[in-house]
Amino acid sequence: MVRVPLTPQDHERGRRLGEVLRAARGPRSMTSVATAVGMSPETLRKIETGRVPTPAFFTVVTLCTELGVPLDQLADRCAADDPAEPRSA
Amino acid sequence: MVRVPLTPQDHERGRRLGEVLRAARGPRSMTSVATAVGMSPETLRKIETGRVPTPAFFTVVTLCTELGVPLDQLADRCAADDPAEPRSA
DNA sequence: AGTTATCCCGGTATTAGTATCACGGTCATG
């Protein structure tokens, strides 16, 4: 066991992450946002659809900066419905 | 070119990320923090020393939650000295 | 109907993140 595979909870969390980001994108097109932050539309789509549950930190940071989403709020909304790790409480 | 290698700027940013996290850890030992957040001490060490410039998003989130570092502040401090992308200005 | 633009999905290739193992160094304690 060298690298633990992502758990279903991780995927669930990734789905919520994608939902928040998609909602924040609003009417803007994937392509324009992806181009603005310097990443491929494929990657953005995978993140939004939750197929990439744990993107790189700065990928999310750049995305949030572009979309005007506070990182703390994003993290909070992703972990909010996750009863597995209520350590913040 | 299927996956662009990390640029020197990425490594620089990762080093700053590690510095901030290490400073936030304070007198606590790596092992205790790593155990608290459920990751191996080796990984935490690599993040703090900047040898892992772009960790997974939730890895940083969990770490910040444990260390009490606001994500927005962390991202800001990492990108502060980076003249390559002053898009937030 | 043709074109364009957006979204979705599959596969493939390459790099990066994470975990384990192993060795070495330092410091405190016995």
Place this chain on the structure above:
DNA sequence: CATGACCGTGATACTAATACCGGGATAACT
């Protein structure tokens, strides 16, 4: 000195993230 705890580094193994390529579906517009 021996032992243990902590930090640092290197190698290795395996999975995940990212980018590119192909195809397809829907809608708007000419």
